[in-house]
Amino acid sequence: MAWNEPGGGKDPWGGNRGNDGPPDIDEALNKLKEKFAAFGGGSGGGAGSSKGLLPVALIALAIIWGLLGFYQVDEKEQAVILRLGKYSDTVGSGLHWNPPLVDSVTTVRVTEERQYSARGLMLTQDENIVEISLTVQYNIANAKDFVLSIKDPETSLKQATDSALRHVVGSTGLDGVISTGRELVAVSTAEKLQDLLNVYSSGINVVKINIEEARPPTEVKAAYDDVIKAREDLERLVNEAQAYSNGIIPEARGEAQRLREEAEGYLSQVVSKSQGEAKRFTTLLAEYKKAPEVTRERLYIDAIEQVMSNSTKILMDTEGSNNMLYLPLDKLVQQGNAASPRRGSASDSQMVDRIANEVIEKLQRNSDQIQSERRR
Numbered sequence: 001m002a003w004n005e006p007g008g009g010k011d012p013w014g015g016n017r018g019n020d021g022p023p024d025i026d027e028a029l030n031k032l033k034e035k036f037a038a039f040g041g042g043s044g045g046g047a048g049s050s051k052g053l054l055p056v057a058l059i060a061l062a063i064i065w066g067l068l069g070f071y072q073v074d075e076k077e078q079a080v081i082l083r084l085g086k087y088s089d090t091v092g093s094g095l096h097w098n099p100p101l102v103d104s105v106t107t108v109r110v111t112e113e114r115q116y117s118a119r120g121l122m123l124t125q126d127e128n129i130v131e132i133s134l135t136v137q138y139n140i141a142n143a144k145d146f147v148l149s150i151k152d153p154e155t156s157l158k159q160a161t162d163s164a165l166r167h168v169v170g171s172t173g174l175d176g177v178i179s180t181g182r183e184l185v186a187v188s189t190a191e192k193l194q195d196l197l198n199v200y201s202s203g204i205n206v207v208k209i210n211i212e213e214a215r216p217p218t219e220v221k222a223a224y225d226d227v228i229k230a231r232e233d234l235e236r237l238v239n240e241a242q243a244y245s246n247g248i249i250p251e252a253r254g255e256a257q258r259l260r261e262e263a264e265g266y267l268s269q270v271v272s273k274s275q276g277e278a279k280r281f282t283t284l285l286a287e288y289k290k291a292p293e294v295t296r297e298r299l300y301i302d303a304i305e306q307v308m309s310n311s312t313k314i315l316m317d318t319e320g321s322n323n324m325l326y327l328p329l330d331k332l333v334q335q336g337n338a339a340s341p342r343r344g345s346a347s348d349s350q351m352v353d354r355i356a357n358e359v360i361e362k363l364q365r366n367s368d369q370i371q372s373e374r375r376r
Contacts, residue, residue, distance in 0.1 A: 065099075065100055065101075068100040069097045069098055069099050069100050069103075070095065070096070070097050071095075071096055071097075071098070071105060072094075072095055072096075073091060073092060073093045073094055073095075073096060073107060074093060074107075074109075075093045075111075076109050076110065076111045076112055077093065077107045077108060077109050077110065078090055078091070078092055078107070078108055078110050078143040079091045079092075079096065079105050079106065079107045079108075079143075080105070080106045080107075080108065080143050080144055080147045080148070081098060081103050081104070081105055082103065082104040082105075082106070083102060083103050083104075084102060085104070087144065087148060088103065090143055090144050106147050108140055108143040108146055108147060109140070110139065110140040110141075110143055111139065112139065112140075113137055113138070113139050113207060114137070114138055114139065115135055115136060115137045115138070116135070116136055116154075116157075116158065117133065117134070117135045117136075117212075118133070118134055118135075118136070118158065118161060118162065119131070119132070119133040119134075120132060120162065120165075121217070122165065122166055122169040122170070122177075123166075123169070123170060124169055124170065124172060124173055124174045124177055125170060125171055125172055125173050126173045126174055128173075128174040128216070129216065129217055129220075130169065130174060130177050130178060130214055130215070130216055130217075131213075131214070131215055131216070131217055132165065132169065132177070132211060132213070132214045133211075133212050133213045133214075134161075134165065134186070134189075134209055134210060134211045134212060135209070135210045135212060136157070136161055136193075136206065136209050137206075137207040137208045137209070137210070138157065138204050138205060138206050138207055139204075139205050139207060140203055140204060140205070141203055141204065141205035142201075142203035143203065144203065145201045145202060145203030146202065146203035146204065147203075149200065149201040149202060149203065150200060150201075150202050153202050153203065153204060156197075156200065156202060157197065157202065157204055160193055160196040160197060160200075161189075161193055161209075163196065164189050164192035164193040164196060165189050165193075167192055168185055168188045168189045168192060169185065172185055174216075175231075177214050178214050178215060178216070182211050182214055183211075185211060185214075186208075186209045186210065186211045187209075189209050190206050190208065190209040193206050193209070194206045284299075
């Protein structure tokens, strides 16, 4: 028969039940105390009860102490463990246990990218004041160094950033900081900052530095705007000069090429003419050796003909006579033009040729006469 049925036997707490009443709670508690007292080695009394509860309390404390040693490390974190104040280990993500009160665990979010902004007045290399605002992006590369090497790593980071930025800006001119070299200033500052942080073993990795704004102070902004306008005018004039140069230089090169080609043509002409003259002289020399007198006479006549064809006045002198023959060819040509004004240039040329031929014939006859007199 079950203990809770009417007329049943003893209940689980060791007492008899009535047919219809609930179990006696006070009695059950007394039974429990007696069992703890028996476990402690005594059957009653205050001292015996205290000795019986002490092991239970110790076991409970040990269980609680062990449970407090469990902790969870996230995927983005690392845990730095100090055992009795001395570095012990660095653990990654997962469930870990370390003895409480013996080990100290500090978790650091290593993969999280952090940033902070700063603004300040800097002095450039050319002794100008510039106002710069920037943003530093960084993360934790070494959790142990970040926790143990520096007391306040982030404050040290800000101070090192200010020092690195002032060093780079102080080595750069105003134009390089404000306009043309802003990106280079940011890169150089990041490199300098990382070197400083590595010297102090801060465990911080600088990802990037962005210079959001770089401008002169408000008090000198108007003067700087004038400088910017002058620089723009300079660039415009340089571009115009470059465009003019691009137009002139090809033309000059073309003219130089033309002159070069003309010179080469003249050189070729002179060389060819010289070669022809040399060849003609060689041929003439051969003929001269065959008949020296005839060749000499012919050369004389050709020379006279060439000279007279370009002359407008001729003076003729003969041996044995004090008379000098003067032939004004230019006057004769003008008289011919006056006599026939309607004739064209072709008629003038024919008249000049006719007069020249007559003069040449006279010279030829005179020369023949002189030769005949010499032979006599």
